[in-house]
Amino acid sequence: MNRYLFKVFIFFSIFISSFSFSQVVDGRYLGAGSESDVIIETNDIGQQRFLMNILGGNGHVCFDVAGTIKGNQGLVDDEEELGQCELTFTQKGHILDVNIETYEECRQYCGMRATLEGSYRIPPQACTLNAIALQRQEFQALYDQKQYKDAENILNKLLNQCNFYLDFVAYDAIRNDLALTLYHQDAPELCIEVLTSTIAVDQNAYLPPMEQELYEEIEKAILFNWELCGGE
Structure with missing residues (x-):
C-alpha cells in the first residue's frame, strides 16, 4: 500500500470509528400497564434522541426526560449542570430494557417512587x-x-x-x-x-x-x- 492510500485508509478508519451506529430501533415503547413510555426518534441530522415519561407509584413521575443515544448508551440532556445521567438501552426484538449507569445523577429527574430503569415494549x-x-x-x-x-x-x-x-x-x-x-x-x-x-x-x-x-x-x-x- 503506497503512502497516499495508507493516509486515506487511516482517515476513513478514524471517521468510521468516531461515528456511532444506533443499536436501538426508533419507535414508541410502553411500560407495563401502558402508563409510561419511551419515544426513540432519529432527527434530520442523524442524531438519535429519546424522550421518557414514567409514572411510578402514588403518582410519582419522571417527566419529559430527554437526551441522546449513541450506540446503546443514553445521555440525559444536562441543561442545569446537575450531573450527567447515563443510561444503557438494550434491544431485544420489540423489547427495550433501560438500565441506569449513574444512579444518583439519574435520581434527580424522578419522584421517590419513579425510576427511568425498566422494560418497555412496542405493543402489537x-x-x-x-x-x-x-x-x-x-x-x-x-x-x-x-x-x-x-x-x-x-x-x-x-x-x-x-x-x-x-x-x-x-x-x-x-x-x-x-x-x-x-x-x-x-x-x-x-x-x-x-x-x-x-x-x-x-x-x-x-x-x-x-x-x-x-x-x-x-x-x-x-x-x-x-x-x-x-x-x-
Missing part, C-alpha cells in the same frame, strides 16, 4: 389502547346479548395477548367481567378461580393511596361478584 396492533378499548366494547355487546361463551373468548384472548399493556385497574376489571361470563355459564367455581388473582381478593395486596382511590370502584364490583359466585 391488537394491544394498542384503542384496540383494547374496541375489544372491550365488542365484549360488552356480546355480553348484553347473553352470548357468554363468545364474550368469554374475547376476554381470554385480550388477557393472553395484552397482559403487559393493561394497568392494574383495567386488568382486574377484565378479570371481573370474565368471572361474570363464567358465572352465567353455570361455572361459579371458575368464577371464583378467576377472581382469586385480583387485588381485591388478595388480603396481602397493598396499594399506595392514589392507586387505592383509583381502584375503589372495581374493588366493590369484584367483592360483590366474589360473593355472588360463592366466595368466602
Whole structure:
C-alpha cells in the first residue's frame, strides 16, 4: 500500500470509528400497564434522541426526560449542570430494557417512587389502547346479548395477548367481567378461580393511596361478584 492510500485508509478508519451506529430501533415503547413510555426518534441530522415519561407509584413521575443515544448508551440532556445521567438501552426484538449507569445523577429527574430503569415494549396492533378499548366494547355487546361463551373468548384472548399493556385497574376489571361470563355459564367455581388473582381478593395486596382511590370502584364490583359466585 503506497503512502497516499495508507493516509486515506487511516482517515476513513478514524471517521468510521468516531461515528456511532444506533443499536436501538426508533419507535414508541410502553411500560407495563401502558402508563409510561419511551419515544426513540432519529432527527434530520442523524442524531438519535429519546424522550421518557414514567409514572411510578402514588403518582410519582419522571417527566419529559430527554437526551441522546449513541450506540446503546443514553445521555440525559444536562441543561442545569446537575450531573450527567447515563443510561444503557438494550434491544431485544420489540423489547427495550433501560438500565441506569449513574444512579444518583439519574435520581434527580424522578419522584421517590419513579425510576427511568425498566422494560418497555412496542405493543402489537391488537394491544394498542384503542384496540383494547374496541375489544372491550365488542365484549360488552356480546355480553348484553347473553352470548357468554363468545364474550368469554374475547376476554381470554385480550388477557393472553395484552397482559403487559393493561394497568392494574383495567386488568382486574377484565378479570371481573370474565368471572361474570363464567358465572352465567353455570361455572361459579371458575368464577371464583378467576377472581382469586385480583387485588381485591388478595388480603396481602397493598396499594399506595392514589392507586387505592383509583381502584375503589372495581374493588366493590369484584367483592360483590366474589360473593355472588360463592366466595368466602
